[in-house]
């Protein structure tokens with residue numbers, strides 16, 4: 068029997084149960100959990116740009132055996148919901164995952180969502196992936212595969228200066244005021260400009276205010292964001308990349324967005340931006356072991372950049388889609 072409980076992220080004891088089950092249900096080398104503070108800040112900031120609703124599955128003895136999270140965008144993609152769920156290895160195949168999914172789908176339905184996306188992880192060549200079998204059994208279809216690549220550090224990077232009148236700049240923490248509006252536009256366009264499956268996400272809502280809100284969240288989470296932009300010959304930002312350094316994890320660095328707007332492609336800016344961001348963050352990279360990057364497995368240009376830098380494939384994340 069499974070009891071599903073809605074998480075109140077302000078409740079210390081309940082959050083401790085939620086986080087412990089979330090952390091313990093990460094049992095694969097390249098599928099890493101967020102830290103407790105990263106998770107909690109995300110949950111506490113629910114309600115402005117997205118709702119983030121956590122649920123806990125408890126077994127008959129009251130033990131937390133699984134968790135789920137529904138993320139509901141509030142300013143864009145109003146028909147889409149995102150769900151994630153995990154069950155502790157020793158408690159699988161007892162219906163807890165299905166009970167969690169039912170609760171998450173209810174959240175999505177009551178928020179008026181018609182399409183739901185969930186992600187599951189596997190390693191190259193792996194067969195019988197539990198998350199895939201689970202997704203199939205619940206009517207989800209594979210929409211897109213993202214490749215997860217890792218660069219082992221220290222790494223020697225190719226020289227990649229900006230050419231053809233473009234200029235590279237970087238910052239850490241808050242985006243300089245003079246670029247913040249263009250940077251917000253770049254942030255909003257990733258879902259449009261990167262390859263996507265049938266879900267075809269709309270542009271995400273980003274303005275200068277949201278950039279500032281996100282920067283404040285990163286600080287609360289103990290993360291440092293080191294970003295780089297490419298300016299065109301008129302000085303306008305036309306591409307960017309982001310490196311995130313988690314405060315609670317001394318080994319890993321995460322590459323978040325990388326985007327060069329379509330009219331500015333073909334000048335080598337993808338590679339230039341990524342190399343520049345790492346060069347500018349050299350002091351933060353000391354002692355770190357891996358940079359992680361994720362992109363659609365069909366994204367030839369981005370993969371070529373990553374391979375040129377020495378990234379190697381370690382895992383896939385399948386994006387599964389279902390209509391509700």
Ligand SMILES: CC(C)(COP(=O)(O)OP(=O)(O)OC[C@H]1O[C@@H](n2cnc3c(N)ncnc32)[C@H](O)[C@@H]1OP(=O)(O)O)[C@@H](O)C(=O)NCCC(=O)NCCS
Nearest residue numbers: 152153154159160161162163164165187197198200201204
């Ligand atoms: C996916 C996951 C949440 C499933 O949790 P669970 O509690 O084992 O799920 P259920 O017991 O409700 O399984 C429901 C059905 O899914 C299918 N299924 C689940 N795991 C399976 C497996 N390892 N092999 C084959 N079928 C499987 C079966 O049809 C199962 O029904 P059955 O047991 O009556 O045959 C769990 O494996 C997990 O935490 N995986 C890692 C995280 C992840 O991939 N999450 C996926 C979505 S975001």
